[in-house]
Each structure stands twice: as C-alpha cells, then as structure tokens.
Amino acid sequence: MDRRKTAISVVLMVAGAAAAPGLAAGLAWMTNAIVAHDPGQAALAGIVVAVLAVMVLTFGHFAHLAYFELSELAELDFDEQLIALSNGSVGIEHHERAEHADALTVLQQESRQFRVGLEALLNSIGLGLAVALTGVLLAMVNPWLLLLPLAAIPPLLTGRAAERVRDSARTATAESTRVALNLFHLSTSARLAGELRVFGLAGELRGRHTRLWADATRGLWRAHLAATWIRAAGQVIFALAYVGAVLLVVRDAIAGRRSVGEVVLVIALAAQVNQQVTTAVTLLQDLQRMSSAYRRLAGIRDVVAVAAHGDESPPDRLRDGIRLDDVGFTYPGTDAKVLSDVNLHIPAGATAAIVGENGAGKTTLVKLLCGFYRPTRGQVLIDGVDMRRIPIDAWRERIAAGFQDFVRYEFLAGETVGVGDLPRLDDEPEIRAALDRAQGSDVLEHLDDGLQTQLGKSFADGVELSGGQWQKLALGRALMRSSPLLLVLDEPTSALDPQAEHALFERYAEQARRVGEATGAITLFVSHRFSTVRMADLIIVVQDGRVVEVGDHSTLAASGGLYSELFALQAKAYS
Numbered sequence: 001m002d003r004r005k006t007a008i009s010v011v012l013m014v015a016g017a018a019a020a021p022g023l024a025a026g027l028a029w030m031t032n033a034i035v036a037h038d039p040g041q042a043a044l045a046g047i048v049v050a051v052l053a054v055m056v057l058t059f060g061h062f063a064h065l066a067y068f069e070l071s072e073l074a075e076l077d078f079d080e081q082l083i084a085l086s087n088g089s090v091g092i093e094h095h096e097r098a099e100h101a102d103a104l105t106v107l108q109q110e111s112r113q114f115r116v117g118l119e120a121l122l123n124s125i126g127l128g129l130a131v132a133l134t135g136v137l138l139a140m141v142n143p144w145l146l147l148l149p150l151a152a153i154p155p156l157l158t159g160r161a162a163e164r165v166r167d168s169a170r171t172a173t174a175e176s177t178r179v180a181l182n183l184f185h186l187s188t189s190a191r192l193a194g195e196l197r198v199f200g201l202a203g204e205l206r207g208r209h210t211r212l213w214a215d216a217t218r219g220l221w222r223a224h225l226a227a228t229w230i231r232a233a234g235q236v237i238f239a240l241a242y243v244g245a246v247l248l249v250v251r252d253a254i255a256g257r258r259s260v261g262e263v264v265l266v267i268a269l270a271a272q273v274n275q276q277v278t279t280a281v282t283l284l285q286d287l288q289r290m291s292s293a294y295r296r297l298a299g300i301r302d303v304v305a306v307a308a309h310g311d312e313s314p315p316d317r318l319r320d321g322i323r324l325d326d327v328g329f330t331y332p333g334t335d336a337k338v339l340s341d342v343n344l345h346i347p348a349g350a351t352a353a354i355v356g357e358n359g360a361g362k363t364t365l366v367k368l369l370c371g372f373y374r375p376t377r378g379q380v381l382i383d384g385v386d387m388r389r390i391p392i393d394a395w396r397e398r399i400a401a402g403f404q405d406f407v408r409y410e411f412l413a414g415e416t417v418g419v420g421d422l423p424r425l426d427d428e429p430e431i432r433a434a435l436d437r438a439q440g441s442d443v444l445e446h447l448d449d450g451l452q453t454q455l456g457k458s459f460a461d462g463v464e465l466s467g468g469q470w471q472k473l474a475l476g477r478a479l480m481r482s483s484p485l486l487l488v489l490d491e492p493t494s495a496l497d498p499q500a501e502h503a504l505f506e507r508y509a510e511q512a513r514r515v516g517e518a519t520g521a522i523t524l525f526v527s528h529r530f531s532t533v534r535m536a537d538l539i540i541v542v543q544d545g546r547v548v549e550v551g552d553h554s555t556l557a558a559s560g561g562l563y564s565e566l567f568a569l570q571a572k573a574y575s
Ligand SMILES: Nc1ncnc2c1ncn2[C@@H]1O[C@H](COP(=O)(O)OP(=O)(O)OP(=O)(O)O)[C@@H](O)[C@H]1O
Pocket: 096, 331, 334, 338, 356, 357, 358, 359, 360, 361, 362, 363, 364, 365
C-alpha cells in the first residue's frame, strides 16, 4: 500500500471538509462588506469564497482518487479472508449448517461494504473536523445555537434503528438469495447447458429463480419501507430545530443585535449541520454494515477455528492398520443415522474395496477416514491411536484421495496434476510418473503444449477436456503423493469404461501391494464395478449404514449374502 497516497488523501479530505464551514464564514464576511459598501473587502471576501467553494466541490473527489487503491486493497483483503475461512477449517461440518451458509451468503453480497466502510472511516475524520468548526462558529453567534447539533441525535438513532431493520431482513432473506444464486449458476454454466436443453429446463429454472428473487426482494422492500419511515421521523425532529435556529437569529437581526452577515452565516451553517447529519447517518450506516460484516466474519472464524488439536503424530508406517470401533455417524443438522455399529479392521498394506447400493454410506465412511467429519459415536483408530488425538492437518499430509466429484482446476495441465503434492507442483518427471500410474499419459498426447497446456474455458486459448480426460488428470493428482498411509479412491474412475477401469486397477493394485508391504499403506476404493472390486484383498459390504459382510471375493461370492447377490446381478447384466 502506498502510504504517501493515503496521507495525501487524508489531507485533501480534511481540507475539503474544513473548507465548508469556512465558506459560510466567508459568505458572512462578504455580506457584511457589501452592506458596509466596502468594495475592496467585498472583492477579497469574494475571492476567498470562490477558492473555498472550489475546495469544497473538488477536494473530496481528488481524495477519493487517492484512497481508491486503499479501498481496493480492503475489498481484496476481505475476499481473501473469506476464501481462507471457507477452506480453513479442520473438518467440513460447518458447511452443512444453514446459519453458516446464510452468513457466507450475506458476506459474499457484502464484500463491497468493506470498501465503502473504509471510505466512510476516512470521511468521518473530515466530517468530525467540519462539525467542530461549525460548532465553534455557531457558538460565536449565539451559544444556544450549539443545541442545533443535539437535534442531530434523533436522526442518528433512527438511522441506526433503520439499518438494524435492514440488516435482519438481509439475514432473513439469505436463504432465498443463496438458492436463487445457485439456480442462476446452474442456468448460466456452460457445462450444464446440454442437460438443461435436453430436459427443456431453462424456463423452469428461470421461473424458480424469479420466484426466489421476488421473495427476497419483497422481504427486503418491506424492510426498506419500514427503515425509510423510521429515518424520516428522526429527520423531522431535526428540521424543526433548524427552523427554530434560523428564527432565533432573524429575530435578533430585526432587533438590531445581529448583522446581516451573521444571519447569512447561521443560515449557511444550519444547512451544513443538516448535511453533516445526513452524511453522519450514512457514514454511520456504512460503518455499522462494515462492523456487522466483520462480526459475521468473526462468527465464521469461531465456527471454523476448531483447533486442529492432538498430541500424536501419524505413524511413519502402518503396522496394525485402521480400525473402526463401534462407529456411528449422523450428519450435522440432521437426525438420520447414516452409519451405525461399524466395527472394522483394515489391515496395514491392504487394498480394500467398499461396495454397497446407492446411499448405503460408502462415501460417508470415506469422509470419516479423511477426517472431514468426526464420528458421532465410537472411534477410528490409526495403528491403535484414536484419530482425534492426531492433528488432522498432520493426518491429511499422509493421505491422498481421488473423488468422484473431483475439481476441474483450470491451471496448466501439469499443475492440475502437480497440486496433488504442492511441494512438487512443477516437478515434471514426478507428474509424468503419477499420470502414468493413473494410466492418464494419453491425455497429454492431445495437448499441443503437453504439461504446459492451459486448461479450461475461462481462458480464451484454454483447452477444454472431456469428462474422462479431466478424471484421468484428477486420478493422476490423487497419485502424486509418494508415501501416503491411506489412499482413498471414491469412484474416481466412473467416467472411464469398465475395461479401462479394470486395467487401471489391476496395474495399480499390484503396485499398491508392493508399496503397502514396505510402508503398510492402505488403498481404499469405492466402486460399483465388481470386475474392479473383486481384485481387492478385502471387500467391505455396506448396507443401510452398517457393514454387513467383510472378506475377499471368493469367500463373499460363495457365502450367498448381499455381495454374492449384487455380484450375480451385475454378472448377469454383462453376460
Ligand atoms: N452432507 C450430507 N448431509 C446429510 N445427509 C447426507 C449428506 N451426504 C450424504 N447424506 C446421506 O447419507 C446417506 C449415505 O450417503 P453416502 O454418500 O455415504 O452414500 P454412498 O453409499 O456413497 O452412495 P452412492 O453410491 O450413491 O455414492 C444418504 O442417505 C445420504 O442422503
């Protein structure tokens, strides 16, 4: 930040604000000189008035130019804090809470408020000086006139009350706004355009979007209306005081106790007090909005800042493996038990597959192992140590993961893979090796600049990939870390055809077993394809949130249980 620019802006603003009461005094001087038929004094006063008028009219704008950069930085800083807080938590539980989502929505909308609030803070310095000068000049004419600024208190109070009304309306309408924004995103995303056309959903989504905005707007409009009445009541009180002040001086002037210049001075100053009050109310609102935005930010920070406590380090290598001891789980804000009575041992070095029907709880199990959520019952033991005792950041450094709903990072192709292990972001040989392990090297053949190709439609020359190609890069990213204790693959190959998935896992499982023998690393994958699942050392069958069968393919296939049923169904479908 440029300190010189900030200093210049403060000086310009203070000078511009102080010039306003000076202008009133200059007008009084000029009027008296004219009444006294003194052309020299009148001309001099005229020049002073003109200069002050120019200062009043222009300095504020120049000051704004200078502190523009400062406001930009404030807004940027706010956005960065919001991004950091959105991703800075240990788990992701708070993302499920409606009040957290509401606070985030309001904050996203209020981002500009930090710029405005900062400008308000700077402007209040100038305003404070102008109010002080105005007070001194008024007191010089008649100390009773000092009561005039007191009449400014009711509008200030009503202004605050009005802003509170508007703020609670913003919170109350946050959900509608959030859902409407989501619909807007759905309706304008290029990726989803095809599906919307096929189902002819554009009109339906637009209709829902319009209804939600209308709901939100109605709520906000009612609050604005109430706020306007509240504010007007305060302004009326001030207007009465203004009329009283002018009458007081006019009466004195008629009685010959005041000069015409003093009448002009009081009229001009009283008008300025009115304006100062209006400005103060606006500034106060801006400051109030900024402070409530900061309060919300602090609230989010509290929710997010669940300390990454724990006094145990993750083991260098797994010896026993991972155990789930009587684990149960319910998503925050819901009542339904998604996992119950899960008792499971995944031995060190194993390649394990989780199978089960849609909604059985497979991904939830994976999320608990990644530490996104804590079990609501029981414990997850890593080599006998309760996972709660291992700082989650340290645990995450030792896991790697590929998810079905992976992220399409619009980076250079190499970086898209390299972010899987940030210290090796640009390590081309490692990136190529990871892609090779993911059997994704063929993606590079379609890219003119290989790993240096810019991906993504946000860039004019960015290359768009197919779903399967994006997924291969995501899988490469999951395989970037060289020595994770746990590699989780939650349907990361769903966009590949079954043969390709089978080939990939066959090769991968072999490597995983070799690495697993050396480091005890566990590979855990979720797949609906039994041709892949059958390769696992251990198959975990989940049904309605419970682990109902555990074993290898041949044992489970022969047992006549759920696994053999599902396996037979799929085998029949393919034959
Ligand atoms: N964030 C969430 N909040 C509340 N409930 C959830 C959440 N995510 C999943 N659920 C519920 O938990 C249950 C298990 O979901 P989960 O995603 O673990 O199933 P899954 O076995 O991985 O299914 P699929 O094969 O369809 O991916 C489902 O009933 C689902 O509705």
